[in-house]
Amino acid sequence: MQRSRKTGRKWVVGSGQWVVGSPQSAVRSYQLALFLLPLIVVLFGSFNTIPFNTTKTGSVKIVFKNTVAGIPLMLDSAKYKNIFGEPFTVTKFKYYISNVSLENKTDKQAEKESYHLTDARDSISMSFSYPVTAGKYNDLAFLLGVDSIRNCSGAQTGALDPMNDMFWTWNSGYVMAKLEAGSDSSKSMRRLEYHIGGYKASENVVQQIRLHASTPIIITEGKETIIVVETDLSKWWQTIDKITIAENPICTTPGSLAKRIAANYSNMFSIQSVSNN
Amino acid sequence: MKAKVTISLLLFVCCALMIISATNGPGPKPTYLEFKIPDGWPKPPTDIFAKNRLSEEGFQLGRKLFYDGRLSKDGNFPCASCHQQFAAFANFEHDFSHGFNNTFTTRNAPPLLNLAWMTEFQWDGGVNHIEVQPLSPMTASNEMAESIDSILIKLRKDTAYVRMFKAAFGTTEINSQRMFKALAQFTGSIVSADSKYDKVKRGERVFTTSESNGYNTFKEKCASCHKEPLFTDNSFRNNGLLLNTFTNDYGRMKITRDKNDSLKFKVPTLRNVAVTYPYMHDGRFVTLGQVIDHYRTGIQTNQANLDSALKNKLPMTLTEKNNLIYFLFTLTDSSVVHNPRFAERQ
Numbered sequence: 227m228q229r230s231r232k233t234g235r236k237w238v239v240g241s242g243q244w245v246v247g248s249p250q251s252a253v254r255s256y257q258l259a260l261f262l263l264p265l266i267v268v269l270f271g272s273f274n275t276i277p278f279n280t281t282k283t284g285s286v287k288i289v290f291k292n293t294v295a296g297i298p299l300m301l302d303s304a305k306y307k308n309i310f311g312e313p314f315t316v317t318k319f320k321y322y323i324s325n326v327s328l329e330n331k332t333d334k335q336a337e338k339e340s341y342h343l344t345d346a347r348d349s350i351s352m353s354f355s356y357p358v359t360a361g362k363y364n365d366l367a368f369l370l371g372v373d374s375i376r377n378c379s380g381a382q383t384g385a386l387d388p389m390n391d392m393f394w395t396w397n398s399g400y401v402m403a404k405l406e407a408g409s410d411s412s413k414s415m416r417r418l419e420y421h422i423g424g425y426k427a428s429e430n431v432v433q434q435i436r437l438h439a440s441t442p443i444i445i446t447e448g449k450e451t452i453i454v455v456e457t458d459l460s461k462w463w464q465t466i467d468k469i470t471i472a473e474n475p476i477c478t479t480p481g482s483l484a485k486r487i488a489a490n491y492s493n494m495f496s497i498q499s500v501s502n503n
Numbered sequence: 504m505k506a507k508v509t510i511s512l513l514l515f516v517c518c519a520l521m522i523i524s525a526t527n528g529p530g531p532k533p534t535y536l537e538f539k540i541p542d543g544w545p546k547p548p549t550d551i552f553a554k555n556r557l558s559e560e561g562f563q564l565g566r567k568l569f570y571d572g573r574l575s576k577d578g579n580f581p582c583a584s585c586h587q588q589f590a591a592f593a594n595f596e597h598d599f600s601h602g603f604n605n606t607f608t609t610r611n612a613p614p615l616l617n618l619a620w621m622t623e624f625q626w627d628g629g630v631n632h633i634e635v636q637p638l639s640p641m642t643a644s645n646e647m648a649e650s651i652d653s654i655l656i657k658l659r660k661d662t663a664y665v666r667m668f669k670a671a672f673g674t675t676e677i678n679s680q681r682m683f684k685a686l687a688q689f690t691g692s693i694v695s696a697d698s699k700y701d702k703v704k705r706g707e708r709v710f711t712t713s714e715s716n717g718y719n720t721f722k723e724k725c726a727s728c729h730k731e732p733l734f735t736d737n738s739f740r741n742n743g744l745l746l747n748t749f750t751n752d753y754g755r756m757k758i759t760r761d762k763n764d765s766l767k768f769k770v771p772t773l774r775n776v777a778v779t780y781p782y783m784h785d786g787r788f789v790t791l792g793q794v795i796d797h798y799r800t801g802i803q804t805n806q807a808n809l810d811s812a813l814k815n816k817l818p819m820t821l822t823e824k825n826n827l828i829y830f831l832f833t834l835t836d837s838s839v840v841h842n843p844r845f846a847e848r849q
Contacts, residue, residue, distance in 0.1 A: 380554070380634030381683035388638055389651045389679050395639040397758050398631040481760055 282447035286328055287355035288366070289452060291498065292319060292346050295460040301346055308463045312411035312471040314418060319346040319459060320392065321403035322372050322385070326356070328363040328443060335359055335445075341372065341385040343392060355450060363443040366453055370492065371402030371432035377425040399425050399480070402432060403491065405462060412475035420462065422488050424480025431480070431488035437497050449503040461494035462487055530669050533558035538619065541696035543704070544732050547619045551633050551691050555684045560671040563848075565689025567667065568682060570847040573657045575647035576603050582637065582686075583847065585612040585646075591775030591840055592616065592693065598786025603648035609750045611786035614779045616695045616772055616839065620733055626768045626784045628739055629758045633691055634683040651679050658682070693845055695774045696732070697838035700830075704732075710833065716823075717830025724798075724817045725773075725827075728810070734773040734834065740810040741766045743802030747785045754784065763808050777835045791828050799824065 292299035294306040299316060307313050322343055327336040337356040345351045376386060377399045386393075392401045400423055407418040424431045437455065445451050463469050466489040477483045536557045540546060555561075569586075572578040585600040585608070586592040592615035594600045599607040610626050624630035630639060640646040641654065658664045659677050669675045671685060702708040710718060721729075730736040739755040746753070746766065755767035768784045782788040788797065798817040803809070819827070839845065 378631045380551075380632040380687070381680040383678055383680040387679055388635065389655075393635070393638070395630075395635075395642055396625075397629040398635055479760070 282360040283357050284360050284445040284447050285355050285450045286358045286443070286445060287353060287450050287452045288323075288326065289353040289454045290323070290344050290457050291352070291454060292457045292459060295458060296456075299346060299459065306460070308460055308471065310463065310468075310470050310472075312409060312463075314407040314409040314411075314471065316346070316405070316407045316459070318404060318406035320344060321370060321457075322392070322400065324369045324372055324376075326366075326368040328358055328445070329365040329367055330361070330363045333359070333361065333363075335363070339384075340368075341376070343385040343390055358445045358451075360445050360447045363445065364439055366437045366439065366443070366455070366497065368435050369432055370435050370488075370495075372400040372425070373432065374425040374430070376400075394423060397480070399423050402488070405459060409471050409475065411471040413472070414475045418471055418475050419478055420476075420487055421478040422484045422491075424484055426480075429480040429485065431484050433488055433492040435492065435495055437495055439497050439500055441500060443500050444502040446503060451503055452499075452501040454498040454500075456496050456498040458494045458496070459491075462491050465490045465493040530673065533560040533671055533673075536562065538692070539694075541694065541701075541732070544696065545620070548622050551619050551687060555634070555687055557688055557692070558671060560667065561685050561688040562692055564664075564667045564671045565685040565687065566845070566848060567664075568686050569689050574641060574649060574654050576649040576653075579603070580647045582640070582647075585640070586615050588842075588845055589778065589840055590614070591695070591778050591836075593779040595778075596780070598781045600646075602643070602645040606645035608643075608645055609752065610784050611781065613769075613771060614775060615690050615693055616774050617733055618693065619691045621737055623737065623769070627755045627758050628769055634687045637683060637686050655679060655682070689845075693839060695836040695839045698774065698836040699833040701732075701836075703833070711829070713826045713829040714833050715830075717826035717828065718833075720819060720823045720827045721830050724819065727812055728770045729773050734776075735770045737770065739764065739767040739769055741806055741808050742768075742798075743804065743806060743809050743813055744783060744787070744797070745803055747787070750785060752784065765808060766806065767808070773831060774834050775836055775839065777832050778840060791831055792824070795819070795824050795827060 294316075297306070299319065301316055301319070303315065305313055305315055320343060322341065324341045325336070326340045326342075327334050329335070335358045340356075342354050343351060372386065376382060381388070386400070388395075392404065393399070394401065401421045403420075403422045405418070405420040405422075408416055409418045410416055412418050422431050439453075443451060443453060463471070467486045469483075469486060469490065474483060477487060533556075536559055538552050538557050568574060569582045572581045572584075574581055575584075580601075580603060585594045585597075587595050589595065594612035598611055599609065600612050602608055613626070618624075618633055621633070622631070624633065624636045625639070630636045638651070641649055641651065655677055664677060665675050668677050668681055668685075672681050699708055699710075699714075703710050728736055728738070728740060744766065753765050755764040755769075756762065758764075776782075776791065780789055780791070782791075782794050788794045798813070799819055800816065802813050802816045804814060804816065
């Protein structure tokens with residue numbers, strides 16, 4: 227048997243209770259405290275999980291559809307031609323979409339931890355969704371590539387995991403977009419390899435993309451709005467600057483050619499449809 | 504009596520809940536460590552442990568990984584095969600190191616010292632963070648030649664790793680980010696700040712006359728690039744070496760594509776320099792005497808972007824040269840080279 231120094235009460239080992247030599251009321255208040263304590267703990271804990279804000283939330287799903295000048299992209303077998311008539315067969319097409327937001331004049335609904343790697347070989351990777359406050363939006367904005375901070379912040383995970391084969395080990399930084407193809411126009415073993423990267427100020431290829439929707443994007447509480455974005459890879463050789471496969475079949479370092487190709491492909495996205503629900 | 508039952512029941516439920524949460528949830532917190540900056544040293548330019556909190560468990564996991572051959576394709580090439588503790592984590596007596604399948608690397612393995620003060624890695628500074636540095640040797644076909652994917656598969660099969668990843672990071676998940684963070688906790692903890700030179704600076708020892716004279720020569724001729732107390736300013740400079748026509752290595756220019764960076768390489772630290780031979784990016788010099796002779800007489804002064812401090816070479820008498828070598832010997836630090844904490848765990 228132990229005696230508590232502070233209160234003079236005794237803990238009777240084996241009986242599971244305090245024995246108090248004071249009036250009955252003291253016992254009751256003690257029992258009440260013992261009863262309330264777990265209740266308070268449980269209630270307090272659940273404050274974190276009960277959402278108290280009353281904003282109405284729906285979600286947006288963004289779907290990327292790869293095409294070559296409007297024709298759905300087929301890997302490995304389908305033969306395409308660029309505007310110079312140069313033939314190519316795509317074997318790999320991957321690009322980073324990051325820092326996604328829906329915007330109107332007053333509001334910007336950004337996705338948290340917004341990093342996605344689309345891979346033409348993996349249909350699941352071609353779409354993603356995130357919660358958005360209900361309302362009307364006009365623009366879909368995102369970066370084609372990975373913002374400079376994440377290029378120099380050490381080991382990352384998820385879409386940014388270096389295991390995804392989109393991180394240069396010899397000259398740190400992400401390959402923002404990767405296009406590989408076979409092409410008879412290429413004198414480099416009939417291969418085309420565009421690994422477009424570079425995040426430092428002088429060699430930055432990250433593109434800020436802003437797509438304006440012709441009809442408003444409406445997000446409704448509890449519902450999902452789907453935006454289909456067409457990605458036209460034929461734009462890699464045109465729009466700003468004419469680049470031929472014959473002259474430039476390979477680009478696997480940061481620098482001026484990478485910047486020229488990136489300037490071209492900044493125009494490869496367009497909103498194909500918005501399905502408001 | 505009724506109250507007694509209620510209380511007992513509540514106590515029972517509480518205890519049960521506590522036990523359940525203890526077994527299912529994350530394990531106990533790691534034992535966090537403070538990274539100590541030696542007295543009088545500059546603060547590291549960035550805090551490498553800001554988003555990778557240093558802990559005993561993380562350090563020990565990194566240490567195990569560093570010495571584990573399974574990080575290489577055939578099991579023969581752990582990090583430690585080219586970064587040997589007794590050579591201050593450089594590669595003893597090798598100009599180039601051996602890699603997978605009887606290959607050679609193309610540059611001399613640098614010592615791993617005071618990396619917490621370094622923001623650009625490799626001789627050309629191409630790697631921008633301590634955590635992503637190991638990616639390069641792990642995946643290079645003439646080094647460890649392994650894929651990150653395969654490494655993780657091997658690690659996940661080992662229950663010791665499962666236990667250690669949980670101890671270091673709270674859950675049993677083994678991914679590349681955690682592996683690189685653990686390695687950075689180990690390599691970033693290797694601090695050399697307890698050589699005879701440091702003891703002299705702290706007033707615990709005194710230089711011999713030769714060492715003292717050598718220190719004066721050092722301060723006059725070498726210290727502008729090999730800046731104390733790190734004995735490097737971590738910059739990239741052309742020190743007037745002839746191009747190695749075997750490797751055709753132009754150094755920093757490969758990263759910046761700027762011809763002004765031709766033949767520029769990182770200024771290496773001189774800490775533990777007595778045990779890190781051979782020297783230079785391609786290990787062309789075997790002795791410190793040869794290195795100093797290069798600066799005395801061998802510098803190619805016709806190179807357009809030769810470092811301005813070397814335009815007139817660094818003339819010095821043979822006595823000055825010998826004393827300088829004696830001084831450099833005072834930079835050998837047994838707290839790194841012989842410290843059991845950095846050794847492979849037996």
